[in-house]
Amino acid sequence: MALAMASLSLGLHMNSIPIFSSFFVPLSNGVLVKNSFGLGTKRFYVIPKERLLSSVTTFIPRALSSTALEDGSNSDTEIIPTPKVIIDQDSDPDATVVEITFGDRLGALLDTMNALKNLGLNVVKANVYLDSSGKHNKFAITKSDTGRKVEDPELLEAIRLTIINNLxxxxxxxxxxxxxxxxxxxxxPKQEIDVDIATHISIRDDGPNRSLLYVETADHPGLLVDLVKTITDINVAVESGEFDTEGLLAKAKFHVSYRGKALIKPLQQVLANSLRYYLRRPTTEEASF
Structure with missing residues (x-):
């Protein structure tokens, strides 16, 4: 079921998505890059940070006191749950599955689904379930023009940042x-993550034709796109995966291959070194905001 409402907009420059002015997705430098994520290979344009800096100052969040009233709590000392956003490309062959958890505070998420519709997406709310970690909101997303799951790294990052911005x-x-x-x-955030300590990378075979790459690191805007670009820059294909935002950390699982085969040990080492260099280099933070 698609919901037809409108509100939040993102300043992306993509073939099928109009340009808006109120909120720019901060990815990386303004260059054309070629990446593969999902089923195909796409070319996309990444917005330079100068355009971001001129627009972020217009963002005005809702007052904290009104949120506290909506949630039925105004305690300054209550423990705030860790927000989690999961973008899952593996569990459904026909749709991108998104799961959002923030304790029991998220409500119906109508505004979030509206904002995703403005990106040219069909959003169907699948289910809501409750466990010890809170209320989990899961819904499926497809591209409105094709009816297929989202494959473009930039659009996947736009989905992630749209959800976080609305949150x-x-x-x-x-x-x-x-x-x-x-x-x-x-x-x-009151604390800063040490990238050297927070970053963990592992690669293992996942059958004869692909490997499983796991990356955990300090989160920042544009991380998903830059990870995929770093991987594909050494001619490793990204087939599918899952990208989790958990508070200050990002955790990514990618199925990767080289010429249709699992990565041999020397190439695994090259890939791990390339990712560590990108994630830990001094210019990472400046280039991302």
């Missing part, structure tokens, strides 16, 4: 829990 707008208390609170929110 911060309607739940300002989440800003201090998310790395993106520095860029979009009124309350930046």
């Amino acid at each position: 911060i707008q309607y739940h300002p208390e989440s800003s201090s829990q998310l790395a993106m609170g520095t860029a979009f929110g009124a309350l930046p």
Whole structure:
């Protein structure tokens, strides 16, 4: 079921998506790159950070007090749950599955689904379930022009940042829990993640024709796109995967291959070294915001 409402907009320059002016997705340098994620190979344009800096200042989050009233709590000492956003490319062959968890605070998520529709997407709310970690909201996303799952790394990152931006707008208390609170929110995180300590990379065979790459690192805007670009720059194909945002950390699992085969040990080492260099180099933070 598609919901036809409208509100939030993103300043992306893509073939099938119009350009908006109120909120720019901060990815990396303004260059054309060629990447593969999902089923095909796409060319996409990444917005330079100068355009981001001129527009982020217009973001005004909803007042914290109103959110506290909506949630039925105004305690300054209550424990704020860790926000989680999972983008899953593996579990459904026909759709991109998104799962959002933030304790029991998220409500119906109608505004978030509206914002995703403005990206040219069909959004169907699948289910809501509750466990010890909170209320899990899962829904399926397809491209409205093709009816197929999202494959473009830039559009996947736009989905992630749209959700996080809406989360911060309607739940300002989440800003201090998310790395993106520095860029979009009124309350930046109280702690900073040491990238050298937080970064973990592992690669193992996942059958004869592909390998499984796992990356855990400090989150920042544009991370998903830059990870895929770093991988494909050494001619390793990204077939599918899952990208999780958990508070200040990002955790990515990619199925990768080289010429239709699993990565041999020397290439695994090259890939791991390339990712570590990208994630730990001093210019990473500056280029991402």
